[in-house]
Amino acid sequence: MEISEAFGTVLRKYRKLAGLTQEELALQCDLDRTYIGLLERAQRQPSIATIFTICEILKIKPHELIKEVENLYGI
Amino acid sequence: MEISEAFGTVLRKYRKLAGLTQEELALQCDLDRTYIGLLERAQRQPSIATIFTICEILKIKPHELIKEVENLYGI
DNA sequence: ATGTAGACTCGCGTCGACG
DNA sequence: GCGTCGACGCGAGTCTACA
Numbered sequence: 651m652e653i654s655e656a657f658g659t660v661l662r663k664y665r666k667l668a669g670l671t672q673e674e675l676a677l678q679c680d681l682d683r684t685y686i687g688l689l690e691r692a693q694r695q696p697s698i699a700t701i702f703t704i705c706e707i708l709k710i711k712p713h714e715l716i717k718e719v720e721n722l723y724g725i
Numbered sequence: 726m727e728i729s730e731a732f733g734t735v736l737r738k739y740r741k742l743a744g745l746t747q748e749e750l751a752l753q754c755d756l757d758r759t760y761i762g763l764l765e766r767a768q769r770q771p772s773i774a775t776i777f778t779i780c781e782i783l784k785i786k787p788h789e790l791i792k793e794v795e796n797l798y799g800i
Numbered sequence: 801a802t803g804t805a806g807a808c809t810c811g812c813g814t815c816g817a818c819g
Numbered sequence: 820g821c822g823t824c825g826a827c828g829c830g831a832g833t834c835t836a837c838a
Contacts, residue, residue, distance in 0.1 A: 697771065697830090
């Protein structure tokens with residue numbers, strides 16, 4: 651599995667766990683709604699700053715999210 | 726502490742631990758030598774793909790590196 | 801072996817609009 | 820509520836060169 655694909659999958663999972671729509675998450679993260687969609691569909695590579703911002707809103711530690719990305723990616 | 730500053734500090738620490746020069750690390754990561762320097766001096770924000778690539782060469786799990794970045798950043 | 805600088809390409813991230 | 824499209828600014832990442 652590709653890395654952006656892994657990230658997108660994990661992101662969607664945690665967003666739904668938080669009970670947020672792409673629109674709500676984007677608003678709170680101060681990011682664009684379409685960009686969250688692009689991330690989930692693995693069409694963009696987030697920067698480390700973006701990862702931290704999203705994790706803060708999703709109330710999850712970045713390293714925990716990254717760990718799941720590692721698993722899907724297959725490290 | 727800024728997030729790119731935190732990442733740069735952690736990167737430099739693990740690069741030296743691995744006994745590599747910026748040049749050697751860059752070569753193995755298939756990145757530019759000057760870019761590694763920019764990262765360590767907090768003048769660039771790595772993408773998630775770049776983080777994973779660097780961590781692979783440094784023989785460290787991305788989430789472990791991220792965890793240290795969190796600590797310096799103060800989460 | 802590293803810092804810096806300039807110039808370059810391309811992808812991140814934004815925005816408005818439509819189905 | 821989400822996917823997609825086109826257009827856009829700007830920053831990631833490259834390359835060359837000098838100290």
